[in-house]
Amino acid sequence: MAILPPGVSAESFASAIREFQDAVGRDWVFTSDDDLYSYRDHFSYIKDQPNELIPSAAVGPDTTEQVQAVVRTANKYKIPLYAISTGKNFAYGGPSPNVRGSVTVDLKRMNRILVCDDKRHFALVEPGVSYIDLYRHIQQNKLNVWVDTPDPGWGSLIGNAMDHGIGYTMGFYRDHFGAHTGMEVVLPNGEVMRTGMGAMPASQSWQEYRHGYGPDPCGLFGQGNFGIVTKMGFRLMPAPEHWRNGLVTVPKREDLIPLIEAVNYLCDLSMCGEPWYGSPLMGLMGNTEFRDAAMSFNESAMDRLAASAKLHSWQVELQFYGSERTTLANWEYAKEIVARKVPGARFTDGESLKTPLTREQIASTTGPYPTNMRRNITQGVPGLGIWYMTGRTENNPNAWNETHIGLFSLIGRSGEAVLKAQKDFADVARKLEMPSLFPNALQTPVNWYQFAFLMGNGFGLGRGDNSPAGKLAATAKLREVLRENAALGYGDYRAPPILQDDVADQYSFNDFVLRRFTEQLKDAIDPNGIISPGRAGIWPAPFRSMRGGMRS
């Protein structure tokens, strides 16, 4: 199934491949179907379709200089590139480029940890360094820092930050792009640029002050296509000596409003880590009466049935970091703040542990969750436990999300906004006859981002029709979900390539001025449009006619 980059002849492509081989070594240029197998998205809704987003080749540079050579060759032959690193990017399109026939630039050989400073609390890494790599380095060198990791620890720090990914410790560190401290980027013309203090040749504080001097272009590289990041710094959280958690529950539906106010207060004073919201009523969804009340958003009926089941409506688990005494003081204060605002709130002490976790604690599967994932991840221990609860596992009864698209919308960070979003999302799901279990009246937001709530909606097919036609229909439906949500004020933060133009369409203020402005910038620095054309809806001039092409 040999394919070519768009508009590139077989002869040109063969010449380019030879140049790529000269640049990175013959062993690191892949063109056979077998070799390219791992550069395809095997969960793709358009797998094996004529428009599958499949690369024409993959190249594996080992150094920044090799990335520069690859970019120069791509410019010469006008071949679009698409950079990936160590993660799987599940739910967001895997390794798929936006343009079929792109050359994948696989950065996983560049896996050097260049700096990891546990006195000033930062690391400087290459794209091939995964959370697990950095964690191991920290353990082996007994460094006094934690790494804030997303659910699967196999991902790249740089790759995850580039996709605006998140983690589970203290607020600031959870926003992986927000916690970056400057970059080295290979620009579309092949030049190497460093941002922030990295622009000073002799600087001693590259990882400490990212604004540098004058305009800072870093934001353009996140979810963007302005260059290939070859080094990036990250703030690391100093290792606290103690961790503790605690559970808060509140009785009534409307208690969610003051509960979230109280938790926002604690979070924004950095007195706790990620708050994990949920509903103790999930078990009642098997009860027909409750389910009917929930599906019709009958608030008083839900409250009545919860009370008669002696269950509270909402819960939040809080994490505390510090010493035994400061974490206790913060937890006691959390109780006080919540109790003042929510009559009837109950508090359950969780675990109180000296850190770091022992190997036995990390491996333990006793406790409130079927895996130890939650405790580990809130303490900076990367893992792969997430695959217990999701993934394409036919035999796993918990695999509610067996297909491969995740959509999360930004909602306001308040109880009012959550209760409204539940209804709004349910209305949309009903109107569009979505097969998903989500959304419903018990759905809670995630506070991964320090100051924002995301709420999931539209998770692909669920256990729906897995035929090619069924997948196309589901994709079309997800497009409708995105449109309906946008009309209601809900925008998504991330999407797989087949939906990126649709998400970009949500951001339409003043006739898409943000997108037009960004594309003007893109055209200025990448006239051949070779760096990830189409990513996040930004199409450079030579490829602009492809906008929206995945819809047809």
Added chain:
Amino acid sequence: MAILPPGVSAESFASAIREFQDAVGRDWVFTSDDDLYSYRDHFSYIKDQPNELIPSAAVGPDTTEQVQAVVRTANKYKIPLYAISTGKNFAYGGPSPNVRGSVTVDLKRMNRILVCDDKRHFALVEPGVSYIDLYRHIQQNKLNVWVDTPDPGWGSLIGNAMDHGIGYTMGFYRDHFGAHTGMEVVLPNGEVMRTGMGAMPASQSWQEYRHGYGPDPCGLFGQGNFGIVTKMGFRLMPAPEHWRNGLVTVPKREDLIPLIEAVNYLCDLSMCGEPWYGSPLMGLMGNTEFRDAAMSFNESAMDRLAASAKLHSWQVELQFYGSERTTLANWEYAKEIVARKVPGARFTDGESLKTPLTREQIASTTGPYPTNMRRNITQGVPGLGIWYMTGRTENNPNAWNETHIGLFSLIGRSGEAVLKAQKDFADVARKLEMPSLFPNALQTPVNWYQFAFLMGNGFGLGRGDNSPAGKLAATAKLREVLRENAALGYGDYRAPPILQDDVADQYSFNDFVLRRFTEQLKDAIDPNGIISPGRAGIWPAPFRSMRGGMRS
């Protein structure tokens, strides 16, 4: 002294002025010398010289639409604009544009507080809103948030953030640009753009998630010339119920190293606010023997003389925010962490106060400082107390900084880096025969930025030669300081227009690729170069030949 924008005829300028009057009203276009008096930098080192950076006119729009009209007219006549708001920008050039004859766009009429949410903790403001304005709004409406203010409270939140300014509360909130939550910008072509979730017309979370979707251009507007910001959101710190401070001292010079490690640890876990470093030995500088030791960096002699004077070498004042009990737990933990690392450290409890401060407390002048500035500012109360210790006050014996240029360099956030920087800066000052009191062996860094140290060096003339020739000589000397510092790895974060090209020159990695990249972007979106040409060393094509012009 009628002057014209460069290359603009008197007729064209007169037409432009009429259009400006049509746009903003006749009363809000200023061209007379009297009216323009307040738009000059009266502390300028080149005041009344032929190259004084003085505007040709000033216009005062009241709305975003009026800013758009002004920008369109400027484009039509190719007139450079320079936007200012409510602050004085002392030490950084006041209201001076980079190009003589620019038209100043004075945004102070746009002073609306559009949102101030004390449950989700953010504000959305226009450029004319000062810290004092927002503070008053919060007081009048009894809102449960604080504003993080820089030294003088009269400045604009937007203006200060645009210049990468800082404050004095908890780490995250101190970085005013870092704490922004999206912007509305009038682009060089006159269009209005909104970033982050603001790009979604119906979004309910503009101030909660600033990354939005895809590449984020916000960084280009900070210290930049890519547009005129007309609205901007900021995170606000929730009002803590209690504030406490404490003083830590450590005996020996080299104890600064573990002291800073301990404080970095506490800061990066958000257990304290701004650490305020100093040296209790400042009083010994009148003693000839100590002064000689200090000037020659004789470390053992300094330690010996400090011990015989029964004084400690270093101190740091820490601020704690929370409840009475959590602030106490944090302070006690701070003592424990420092004591573990620094034998001989001493701890002095400071004040422990229920917040907010009363009017009497705010106005009080008793306490450790000659004004109550410090206590107020660490508790989000803006003021003008800073003018006690600096400013051009001939009769004030404390006015060591009577002239008008401030240079602060980034240094590493470690004791080693501080001790090295003291020596490096002193060597440079000696070599260049600088008149300043700074730098010396007791100088400490400021930790305004959450993760960075700045250290002052080269504060203009001190009590030097205030003649025009003396000022020119001093400016030339400051240029040399910047060059010498850059060679040693110290880069500045901010500068007045007459030195901005020199600071930009410090950031020279790979033949100034960052500046070349930025100017490529600038040319793409501002072909006439009308928005603040030259700012932070970014010169658009039509004005590029002016680069370095202030040096001659």
